[in-house]
Amino acid sequence: MRSNLKKYTIQLTMLMTVGAAYQNAQAFIVDNSHQKTVTLSRSQFSPSQSSSTYAVTATPITEINQVIKAEPTQTITRHAPKVVQTITKPTYTPVTTTPVTAQASSQFSSSYAQNDSFENFPITTESSSVAVVDLQTGKLIYGKNIDHQRSIASVSKVMTAMVILDSGLDMREEITLIASDLVGAKKASTKLKAGDRMSRSELTLLMLMKSENPAAKALARTYTxxxxxxxxxxxxxxxxxxxxxTSFADSSGLNPNNKSSASDLVKMMTAVSSQPRYQTIRNFSTAPSYDFYIANDILGDRVLKSNNTSRLVRAGAYPIGVSKTGYIREAGYCVVMETHVNNRPAIVVLLGAKASNSRWNDAENILTELAYRN
Incomplete structure (x- = not known):
């Protein structure tokens, strides 16, 4: 039997918020100016200049309604405390990029000598494989072992979301988790339980933001x-x-046989950043936090408070348009992201860091250097 908690309404008007504030886990508050100032330390690069202030402009984004087969505002009624979370839609201008095609498999070179811009990107990275690509020019501006194939862990979930959105399945359809959804190639921490009911849209959000493995399993299981x-x-x-x-063996990335390279992941992230049908991935992967209201007939309804797995997204210090983290022992610590620094889009791929802090230090150093490029 369902609990007798009052019904409530969630209005799922999906958006991406760049540099947004999130207050009391009730709503995403959009920075309507689409402009913010970020102060970046550069003392490690130039002793004579300890810091500089740069204006970074974020391109706002709207939800693409044909992707989720719904009206601009969807209303889903569940049994739960009466709480309304509203996400407001700004206007989106797609990133202009050079299309990535099957013929472009050799687009990016791992040779530093073949790209003069490396001389102007004075950093070292601890991650095993690194790619930084300027999306305006399509040029690799920093690379390290970019063609080395390796396990990619939960970075796989970006591809999982792409296939879900390509499928045209009803994003409002309710999906019930079963016991096998909680069993994977490796034991993973989760607060989800068999019998939990959520919409396909909510499971996609939970998968991209919180990196929940059972959500990825259920989404794949209920695919046509x-x-x-x-x-x-x-x-x-x-x-x-x-x-x-690139090859995939499961939908979550817990299987170490999910493998790719930094150069391949640039192609994936370029497609997500430039194609309007993947707007939901941009929205969901950059949500800093969200309260999920989960129905369960046997165990009772409950609230699952969740935060983004990216500390950069949670902090809101940089304009990040797409983000996904990953970790299993075989893959090391990974993160992929698309960012606009000084209104210039770039893809950053970091794979195989030995420690979580190493991954984030690499990311912050790269984002800082991007702010200083001409």
């Missing part, structure tokens, strides 16, 4: 044709993007 068909679709999608060093 079932779980195995979903994994085939992930591999077919990767191939269509020219990601020839």
């Amino acid at each position: 044709g079932g779980y195995d068909a979903f994994i085939r679709a992930m591999n077919q999608k990767a191939y269509s993007l020219g990601m020839y060093q």
Whole structure:
């Protein structure tokens, strides 16, 4: 039996908020000016200049309604405390990039000598594989072992979300978790339980923001044709993007056989950043936190408070348009992101860091250097 808690309404008007404030876990507050000032320390690069202040402009984004097959404002009624979370829609201008095609598999070179811009990017990185690409020019501006194939952990969930959105499945459809959704290639921490009911849209948000593995499993299981068909679709999608060093064995990334390279992940992230149908990925992966109201007939309804796995997204210090973290022992600590610094879009891929702090130190050093490029 369901609990007798009062019904409530969640208005799921999805958006990305860049440099936004999130207050009391009740709503995403949009920075309507689309302009913020970030002070970046540069003492490690120039002893004579300890810090500088730069204006960074974020391109706001709207939800693409045909992707989720819904009206601009969806109303979903559940049994839970009466709380309303409203996400407001700004206007989106797509990132202009050079399309990534199957013929572009050799677009990025791992040779420092072949790109003069490396001389103007004076950093070292601890991550095993690194790629930084300017999306306006399509040029690799920093690279390290970019063609080395390695496990990518939960970075895989970006591809999982792409396949879900490509499928045209109803994002409002309610999905119930089953016991097998909580069993994976490796034991992973989760607060989800068998019998939990959420919409496909909510599970996608939970998967991208909180990196919940059972959510990824349930999304794949309920795909047309079932779980195995979903994994085939992930591999077919990767191939269509020219990601020839990429293979997927599961939807969550817990399986170490989910492998890719930094250069391949640049292609994936470029597609997410430039194609309007993947607006939901941009919205959901950059949500700093969210309160999920989960229905469960047997165990009772409850609230699951969740935060983004990216400390950069949570802090809001940089304009980040797409983000996904990952970790398993075989993959090390990973993060992929798209960012606009000084209104110039760039893709950053970091794979195989030995410690979480090493990953974030690399990311912050790269973002700081991007702010100082000409």
